[in-house]
Every structure is written in structure tokens, then in C-alpha cells.
Amino acid sequence: MNFDELFGHLGQHTVDGLAKGAIYALVALGYTLVYGVLKLINFAHSEVFMVGTFAVMGTWALLGATDGPSFGMVVLLVVAGLAAGALASGATAVAVERIAYRRLRRMNAPPLIFLITAIGLSLVLAEAFGLWQGRIVKGMPDVVRHDIWLTIGNTEISNRQIITVVAALGMMFALDRFINGTRYGRGVRAVAQNPDTAALMGVNQDRVIMLIFLLGGLLAGAAALLWSIRYGITKFDIGFLVGLKAFTAAVLGGIGNLRGALVGGLLLGVVEVYSATLTSSSWEDVAAFVVLVVVLLFRPTGLLGESLGRARA
Amino acid sequence: MRRNYVRAVGTAALAALAMVAAAGCQDAGSGTAGGGDKCGGKIAIFGAFTGANSGLVLPSLNGAKLAVKQHNEKNPDCQVKLEEFDTTGDPAQATPVANRVAQDQSFLAVIGGHFSGETKATMQTYEAAGMVMVSPSATAPELTQQDNKAFHRVVGNDLTQGAAAATYIKNTLKGQKVFVIDDATTYGQGIAGETKKGLGPLVAASDKVQTGQSNFDATISKIKSAQADTVVYAGYTNEAAPLLKQLRAAGVQAKFLGFDGIYSPEFASGAGAAAEGAIITCPCLPASEAGGTFSADYEKEFGEAPGSYGAEGYDGAVVLLEGIKAGKNTRQGLLEWVDSYDKQGVSKYIKFDETGDVDKSKVVIWAYEVKGGQITAQQEIKLS
Numbered sequence: 001m002n003f004d005e006l007f008g009h010l011g012q013h014t015v016d017g018l019a020k021g022a023i024y025a026l027v028a029l030g031y032t033l034v035y036g037v038l039k040l041i042n043f044a045h046s047e048v049f050m051v052g053t054f055a056v057m058g059t060w061a062l063l064g065a066t067d068g069p070s071f072g073m074v075v076l077l078v079v080a081g082l083a084a085g086a087l088a089s090g091a092t093a094v095a096v097e098r099i100a101y102r103r104l105r106r107m108n109a110p111p112l113i114f115l116i117t118a119i120g121l122s123l124v125l126a127e128a129f130g131l132w133q134g135r136i137v138k139g140m141p142d143v144v145r146h147d148i149w150l151t152i153g154n155t156e157i158s159n160r161q162i163i164t165v166v167a168a169l170g171m172m173f174a175l176d177r178f179i180n181g182t183r184y185g186r187g188v189r190a191v192a193q194n195p196d197t198a199a200l201m202g203v204n205q206d207r208v209i210m211l212i213f214l215l216g217g218l219l220a221g222a223a224a225l226l227w228s229i230r231y232g233i234t235k236f237d238i239g240f241l242v243g244l245k246a247f248t249a250a251v252l253g254g255i256g257n258l259r260g261a262l263v264g265g266l267l268l269g270v271v272e273v274y275s276a277t278l279t280s281s282s283w284e285d286v287a288a289f290v291v292l293v294v295v296l297l298f299r300p301t302g303l304l305g306e307s308l309g310r311a312r313a
Numbered sequence: 314m315r316r317n318y319v320r321a322v323g324t325a326a327l328a329a330l331a332m333v334a335a336a337g338c339q340d341a342g343s344g345t346a347g348g349g350d351k352c353g354g355k356i357a358i359f360g361a362f363t364g365a366n367s368g369l370v371l372p373s374l375n376g377a378k379l380a381v382k383q384h385n386e387k388n389p390d391c392q393v394k395l396e397e398f399d400t401t402g403d404p405a406q407a408t409p410v411a412n413r414v415a416q417d418q419s420f421l422a423v424i425g426g427h428f429s430g431e432t433k434a435t436m437q438t439y440e441a442a443g444m445v446m447v448s449p450s451a452t453a454p455e456l457t458q459q460d461n462k463a464f465h466r467v468v469g470n471d472l473t474q475g476a477a478a479a480t481y482i483k484n485t486l487k488g489q490k491v492f493v494i495d496d497a498t499t500y501g502q503g504i505a506g507e508t509k510k511g512l513g514p515l516v517a518a519s520d521k522v523q524t525g526q527s528n529f530d531a532t533i534s535k536i537k538s539a540q541a542d543t544v545v546y547a548g549y550t551n552e553a554a555p556l557l558k559q560l561r562a563a564g565v566q567a568k569f570l571g572f573d574g575i576y577s578p579e580f581a582s583g584a585g586a587a588a589e590g591a592i593i594t595c596p597c598l599p600a601s602e603a604g605g606t607f608s609a610d611y612e613k614e615f616g617e618a619p620g621s622y623g624a625e626g627y628d629g630a631v632v633l634l635e636g637i638k639a640g641k642n643t644r645q646g647l648l649e650w651v652d653s654y655d656k657q658g659v660s661k662y663i664k665f666d667e668t669g670d671v672d673k674s675k676v677v678i679w680a681y682e683v684k685g686g687q688i689t690a691q692q693e694i695k696l697s
Contacts, residue, residue: 005518009538016534023528067586136365137554139585146564156537158563231528232562233555233583235365238527269530276531280521282497284531 006277011155013273019161021269022168023230026223027246028253028261029175030093030216036256036306037192037212040111043118044096046243047125048089048217052224053234054129055088056081057140060228068145077143081228086221093217094210096121102206122239130236140232160230167226171219172262178215179258188212192256245288252292254302263303267291352391354642356381356633357414360427360450361402365551368577370402370427373449373626375615377424380630383610384638391638395630396420402427402549404434411435415442422447422633422647423463424626429453429500432464439463445648447632449625452573452596453503457668465651465669467628467658469596469676471500474572475507477678477694478545478594482512485680485692486568486592488543490517492536494556496548497521504572505547517541522552529556533563541567549574554583561587573597576621581686592691593681597622598660599690607659620688624660632663 006013027049034042059080069077100117150157179185190198191208199205227242228234245268253264268288275287295303358377360370374397381395398414400407407426414420415438423439423446426432432451439446440463448456448466452474456464482488491512495505502521509516518539520532536544544560544567546553553575560569571580573595581588600608603624611619611627636650655664662675682691 005535005538009534012538013534016530020528020530135363136368136579137551137583139554139558139583139587141585142562142587146562148564160562230562231555232558232585233527235527235551237525241525241527273531273534276520277535280519281526281529281531282521282523285523 001278003278006274009154011153013277014270015155015157015161017270017273018266019164019230019269020273021249021266022164023223023227023242023265024246024249024268025168025262025265026171026219026226027242028250028265029172029219029258031247031250032253032255032258032261033175033212033216035250036258037188037209038101038105040101040114041118041247041255042096042213042216043115043243043247044100044122044125045093045216045220046239046246047122048093048096048239049220049224049227049242049246050126050129050234050236050239051092052085052089052221053228053238054133055084055221056225056228057138057234059084060140060143065141065143067142069141069143074143078225078229081143081225082222084221085224085228086218089221089224090214090217092125093213093220097210097213101209105209126237126239133236135236137233137235140228140234142232144229164226164230167222168262168265171222172258175215175219176258184208184211248288248292252295252302254304254306256306257302257304260302260304267303352388352637352640352642353393354421354637355394355396355419356422356424356630357396357398357410357420358424358630359398359400359407359410359414360425360431362397362399364401364403365579366402366428366549366574366577368550368579369574369621370450372620372623373427373629376449376611376619376623376626376628377630379611379614380627380634382614384631384634388638393634393637395424400426400431402431404430407431407435408438411438415439415444420444421637421642421644422651424449424629424633426451427622429456429503430498432456433499436461436464443644443648445633445644445651447629447651449629450573450597450622451500453499454507455499455503457670461669462648465665467632467660467663467671468622468625469673469678470670471504471572472507473673473676473696474594474596474678475504476511477696478504478508478570478572479511480696481592481594481680481694482508482543482545482570483515486543486570488512488515488568490539490541491515491543491545492517492539492541492567493519493545494532494547495519495521496524496552498524498548500574501548505545508545508547522548522556524548524552526552527555529559532556533560533565536560536565536567537563543568543570545569546571547574550577550580550583554580554588557584557591558587568592570594573621576681576688578620578688581683581688588683588686591683593683593688594678594694595621595681596676596678598624598677599679599681600624601690604657604659624658628658628660628663631658 030045100121147159187203187208249264249268253260272284276284361367398410427450429451446463452471454470454472495501570592576595600619636647641647641650678694680691
């Protein structure tokens with residue numbers, strides 16, 4: 001147990017952990033949105049994210065991205081990457097809903113069936129990309145050059161870390177406003193509370209469900225862009241671990257709760273970096289899941305509790 | 314309802330047809346039986362021929378194929394068939410392959426495993442079947458410390474490679490604070506341990522990562538606070554490329570050294586510009602140094618220079634082929650042949666000691682550097 005190291009550079013490790021957790025939080029929003037409305041865990045969401053990273057990579061390659069391009073090029077690449085990632089991920093998410101869920105929902109299939117089709121579809125997507133793109137790690141150019149923006153004591157905060165965390169917070173709040181402040185959001189909350197009554201009141205349930213899958217996909221696409229900027233790699237099974245961690249983050253914060261996804265993601269990132277510092281990186285998953293189990297023992301609905309519309313309706 | 318039924322039956326019929334077809338193909342492939350007085354037979358080769366780390370192994374497979382092809386052209390009355398088994402380097406996938414090969418008496422010997430983990434998982438199966446294994450690239454020291462009769466390798470082990478890397482870091486890179494990372498595999502852990510032993514007090518800190526990991530924030534966080542000037546990674550390409558990329562992206566300029574596990578073109582392309590200047594040690598000979606016409610023959614056959622372990626794969630196959638040609642067409646005969654083999658190969662002089670390792674004084678370790686996206690030979694590391 002290396003406590004000297006942890007407390008000696010506590011600030012640095014915390015910042016690194018928060019930046020790591022911000023990506024989990026963004027992907028976790030997709031799980032939470034779907035669960036909040038359908039009471040269904042969309043395991044194919046990890047592959048929605050994976051498709052997004054490949055779309056970003058492809059777009060950058062098409063535009064001829066290089067390491068550390070000029071400022072104008074950076075703006076173009078980020079905007080094009082965001083558009084491509086969001087479009088590909090959004091389309092994949094909607095397709096997942098159409099192919100794997102809609103028909104089953106109409107037939108009132110038991111929840112286990114949804115789980116299995118989701119896992120099946122997720123394998124199909126990952127393996128198809130593995131066959132098509134190869135199973136090796138793919139590198140992307142360094143579009144946003146590393147730069148230290150802030151130095152507090154011995155803690156250095158880089159531009160990419162700030163971008164990731166700010167973008168995650170921004171998107172979380174935008175989504176929160178959308179769900180709680182707009183007409184479409186009201187429809188989402190209505191279906192989440194009571195689908196039958198919502199249908200009687202004239203809410204088009206299918207359209208609402210498609211909307212939440214689309215929203216989840218768009219966020220996963222944005223997360224894919226941030227991932228590509230920060231880590232600069234992808235491979236066919238990249239979604240698996242990220243998806244697992246994001247799902248854990250969603251449960252940790254309270255699945256179905258948007259703010260919970262953010263809190264859970266950031267907490268998970270920090271716990272992982274702390275535990276890796278204390279022991280070694282191979283222990284970070286152990287620590288992360290121990291924290292999950294302990295939190296669930298005392299708060300079975302997660303840190304902030306389950307709610308999409310219910311508590312704040 | 315009726316339509317669904319028809320569809321289901323149709324699908325089932327199609328699936329059955331496909332299976333029959335596949336089975337037919339397989340049967341056609343395994344016609345010749347071993348044993349008897351006839352010269353020739355079958356050799357199995359297994360390793361990661363697809364998957365993330367295949368770039369490291371494919372040259373060895375090509376080397377073996379080349380050797381078999383040359384043998385068959387020269388000896389029309391002594392045909393040898395090389396059968397490939399892809400394990401993706403995963404011990405769990407290598408085990409069923411081992412069971413199949415061991416039970417199929419038409420296989421005389423095995424070339425492999427290519428990674429230490431898959432070798433460790435299968436060497437007992439092959440030993441029990443009385444087969445000889447000749448590995449071109451499994452380097453974990455423990456493999457030859459288990460009194461296993463089957464296992465032989467035509468490559469130096471990680472004891473020598475780890476010591477050589479430590480020497481190189483001290484003398485050439487002049488590292489003062491070295492951060493050592495391994496991937497907790499049989500291979501990574503072993504070689505990282507040897508390097509640490511060689512470096513002694515120069516090791517500033519260390520970390521273990523997991524295979525399949527794709528973000529390394531925690532490790533990089535530790536490297537930064539250790540203020541290391543040299544980072545050593547013991548593991549394979551799939552983790553090394555993203556790690557190095559993220560390390561450079563986080564502004565860490567420390568020198569990077571990896572071992573033969575990352576000697577593959579995918580490492581250079583996956584890490585991109587970040588790979589520039591990275592050092593890779595390997596107990597494998599640069600193509601230009603290999604003996605005879607091997608390098609030219611390989612290039613003619615496959616249209617590229619032999620990469621990592623091309624020469625070793627060739628040597629491994631030649632050891633077995635010469636035995637078969639000398640009339641050893643039983644598993645036992647071939648095992649005895651390999652045990653007493655004593656001849657110059659293209660990669661080194663090949664003579665096995667009683668543990669299955671090649672003579673330590675004949676092992677060569679080279680340092681390679683990534684330059685302009687290409688892995689280029691830099692210098693031989695002399696163990697002083």
C-alpha cells in the first residue's frame with residue numbers, strides 16, 4: 001500500500017481520476033436513459049459507443065487529419081468528428097431499438113429475452129467490426145495537442161482533461177434541461193412514470209422510446225469523439241470494458257437517474273485511479289466493484305436513487 | 314404460422330448442408346496417416362495467427378511454411394504437411410487444439426507455442442502424448458524449468474533478454490529512474506522481473522496492467538509522479554500501443570523500451586508518431602544478419618522482409634524436417650532426434666541442453682528502434 005504516493009500527489013491523482021470518470025459518465029447516461037423509461041438494460045449500448053469511435057476515426061482519415069494540425073483544422077476536425085460520431089452512434093442506437101427490441105416489446109416478451117437479444121446484438125456488432133476492421137489496435141492522429149492549462153501546486157491539469165470534464169458536465173445539464181424542460185422531455189417522463197396512462201393521454205410511446213435511444217446514441221457519439229481526442233485509439237472490442245464500467249457507474253449513481261450517472265462515473269474514475277496508485281493497475285477493477293457492492297449494500301438504489309421523472313415529476 | 318415453419322425448416326436444412334460441406338473439406342485435408350515405413354508425415358503449428366498480437370507470430374508461421382515448401386520441393390518422395398491451428402495466443406483456445414493434435418496419431422511433432430502462456434497450458438498434454446514441441450518464440454524462463462520432455466525452443470529465454478535490456482538501459486539509454494510495467498501474463502511478469510533484477514536500485518516504481526485494458530490514466534498518473542526518465546513495458550502490442558500513445562499525449566517524454574512482445578508492425582502503426590524512437594529488444598536476428606539465402610528466399614516467397622521470429626520459425630521447422638528426412642517417422646524417434654540435434658541454423662547455432670533451451674553462449678539479443686514508423690535494427694546487445 002503506497003500511501004505516501006497517493007497523498008503526496010493527491011491533487012494530480014484526483015484530476016486524472018475525474019477526467020477518466022467523465023467518459024464513463026457520458027456513456028452511462030445512455031444506459032440510464034433507456035433504463036429509466038423501459039426498465040431495460042440496453043447491453044448493446046457499448047457497441048453504439050464503439051461504432052462512434054470508428055466513425056470518428058474514419059472521418060478524420062477522410063479529412064486527412066495529422067498530428068497537431070492548425071487551429072482552423074482542429075475546429076473542422078472536432079465539428080466533423082462530433083457530427084460523424086453522433087450520427088453513426090445515433091443511427092446504430094435507433095437501429096438496435098428497431099431490430100432487437102421493438103417487435104419483442106409489441107409481443108410483451110419477458111425482460112430476460114430483451115437482455116439476451118441485446119447481448120447477442122452486441123456480439124454481432126463487435127465481431128462484425130473485428131472481421132471488417134481487423135482485431136488490432138487502431139491509432140488515430142493527435143488532433144488536440146497536449147497542453148498544460150492549469151498548474152495548482154504540483155497538480156497539472158491538461159487541456160484534454162478540462163475539455164472532457166467540461167463537455168461531460170455540459171452535456172449532462174443539457175440533457176437534464178431537455179428531459180425536465182421541454183415538451184418532448186415531458187413525454188419521456190410521462191412514459192417513464194406510467195406507459196399505459198401516457199398512451200391514453202395521447203403520448204406516442206414508440207416515438208418516445210425511439211427518442212430516448214436516439215438521445216443515448218447521440219451522447220455515446222459525443223463520448224466517442226472525446227475518447228478519440230483523449231486516448232486516440234480504438235479497436236473492435238473497445239466498447240466492452242468501457243460499457244461495463246459505464247454500466248457500473250450508472251448503477252453506482254442510481255440507474256435511471258441522470259445526475260446519478262454523472263456522480264457514479266466521476267466517483268468510479270477517482271476510485272480506480274486511487275486504488276491503482278495504492279496497489280497496481282490490475283487491482284483497479286477489484287476496487288471499483290468492491291465500492292459498488294458496498295454502496296449497494298447500504299443504498300440498494302444507488303447513491304442518488306432511481307428516478308427519471310418519478311421524484312421530480 | 315405455416316410460413317414461419319417453412320422458413321425454420323429451410324434454415325435448418327441450409328445449416329445442415331453447410332456443416333456437411335465443412336466436414337467434407339476437413340476430411341479431404343487429413344487423408345494421410347502417420348507411422349509405417351513411408352517417409353513423410355504431418356507437423357502441427359499453433360499460435361496467434363489472427364488477433365491483436367498476430368503481427369508478432371505470422372513471420373514465424375511464414376518461416377515454417379517456407380521451410381516445409383523447400384523440403385517438399387527437394388524431396389518429392391518425402392512429403393511433409395504443415396497444418397495450422399490458430400489459438401489467437403489464448404491458453405484457453407490452445408488447450409483444445411493440443412488435445413486434438415495429441416490424439417490424432419498422424420501428427421508427428423509440434424511447432425509452437427508462440428507465446429509462453431499457451432505453451433505453459435499445453436506442454437503437459439504434448440509430453441503425455443510423447444510429442445516434441447519446438448517453439449520459435451516462447452521465451453518465459455519457467456517453461457524450461459519444469460522438467461518437461463516435450464518442450465524445446467530455438468530462441469533465448471527472458472532471463473537473457475531481461476538482463477540484456479537492463480544492460481542496454483544502463484549503458485545506452487543512461488536511465489536513472491526507470492518505471493517498469495508488466496501485463497501480469499506469464500511472459501510479461503517473467504521478463505519484467507528479470508529486468509528489475511538487472512536494474513536494481515534504478516527502478517523508481519512499477520505497475521501492473523491488465524490485458525484488454527485500453528485507457529491507462531492510472532498508470533500514467535503514477536509515471537508522472539515518479540518522474541521517471543525511462544519507461545519499460547513488458548507485454549504485447551495490444552496494450553503497449555495505446556499505453557505509449559497516451560503516455561506521449563499526457564506530455565511524458567521519458568524513453569520507452571519494450572521487449573519482443575511488441576516487435577510487430579502493428580505496434581508502430583497503432584502508436585503512430587508516439588512510437589518514434591521507442592526501443593524494442595528481441596532475441597531475434599535482424600533479417601539482414603540471418604545466414605544463407607533465408608532472407609532472400611523469404612522475401613521472394615512472401616513479398617516482404619522477414620519480421621520478428623521469421624528465422625526462428627524457419628529453424629524450428631528445419632530441425633523437424635531434417636529428422637523426418639532421416640527416417641524418423643514416429644513421435645518417439647523425432648523427439649530423440651531433436652534432443653540430439655547439433656547444427657548451424659539460420660538464426661543461430663542450434664543445440665539443446667537437457668532442459669530444452671538452446672546453448673546460452675549462442676543466444677543473440679538485438680535492440681531495434683522505431684524510425685519513421687519502421688522497426689529498424691539498431692545494435693546487438695552484448696552481455697558484459
